[in-house]
Amino acid sequence: MLDIIYRDDELIAINKPAGMLVHRSWLDKHETVFAMQTLRDQIGQHVFPIHRLDRPTSGVLLFALNSEMARIMSELFEQHQMQKSYLAVVRGYLQGEGRINYPLKVQLDKIADKFSQEKEAQNAITDYQHLAQVEMPYPAGKFQTARYSLVQLFPQTGRKHQLRRHMKHLFHPIMGDTNYGDLHQNRALTTNTGCDRLFLHANSLQFIHPRNLQKIEINAPLDLQWQQLFTQFNWHFPQFFRF
Template sequence: MMSEQLDIIYRDEYLVAINKPSGLLVHRSMIDRHETRFAMQMLRDQIGQHVFPVHRLDKPTSGVLVFALNAEMAALMGNIFSEHYLQKTYVAIVRGIAPEHLLLDYPIIEELDKYTDQKARTPEPKPAITEFFRLAEVSLPYAIDKYPESRYSLVKCLPRTGRKHQIRRHLKHISHPIIGDAKHGKGNHNRFFQKTFNANRLLLAATELRFIHPIYNTDLKLVAPLDKTMAQLIQRFAWYNALPSEWLASQTQSNLYAP
């Protein structure tokens, strides 16, 4: 039986990037001790060589995930991410009509994990900055809360810092939680999307990642199209003109095997 194949959106002799599906861990973790599927091992088996993770995406978040193909490149890419010499772009579907534009500078305290951070001291708030743009909105004739209609927004998110769950927590802070966020969202809206639209995932995707390639010294733009769940919501709400067409394509092959 053929093993599950990941969608490779970029590959050269130093880097490989995939469109990580929602629900897939990057690598083994004590947080999900019973999970058996990991992007790192799946990709290693798929391309037949070891890969080095250089950043992470939350398990429920889909989108661009980059691996280095040797330890030296992993160190170079690690510096790019740690110093934030890059531009990350996410898209989310949130509750309510989000601000048209907002640059949010709101420090957050790192969330400690009960398994891996048992001996850690309570951390201090760390700077966290995210820029938000409302791309589209919709009003639906369903009374989820106390109003006869329920409103939702399509939001582009540009994190300027890289704190854990930063986008999810910042959107919760401004009272526009992401649909499908079990920890930071609202259960009644999450259940509504599950039942009405068969949307059973966190509606947050890392759609673009841009940085200067450490070896080729070229501007590299990696694009991960939205999955079926998010794409069908974009179509249902008539939001397709609000997004670049490449974010809605089923496959992105133009960057494969490029120098």
């Protein structure tokens, strides 16, 4: 059963688990569980995906319950009228707050886009804010101790893998990232904490409801691995521990 965290007559949101695809894709032929189909079966009606989350990313995933609302909400996303917030655990100490304004090249799929020409880099902006940090007494890669930061990320654009690529650009890759992260750091984290997921979570989505014009804020609780990591790092943020 998926965790439904918001529902009205035309919209529904779930807390997508890490590791679950949003919908069927011919690029993942062997997968059998998808958020879209699972939610449809759970509530007994068709749902329309409005946006996406990467497979290893957890958190707020919004669907429409009819095609008209799907079109309206998709336009809000395209017009950047949806405020998204993510939590991430990154390597090293990333302190303060700032803006990452670093264009990203369009990533072409080797199979689906094999006949496509390479495109110019697209504008990509992410704001970040430091929340906490910790130094753990175990070796990680070439370092004798492991340092981590908890940060909040606010994407202002929606490029493919934007947050993961931007954090790599800052030399603070997200922990558990097998594509853009540090293999040795990831292994050290898993070995010493038992946590083996990508530590990127879409914790909040805010928007003005197009029907009643009310401000909607949808928050997604953290899963057990996030809670386990917070406990081991002695991080206390009650606002993120919503069950």
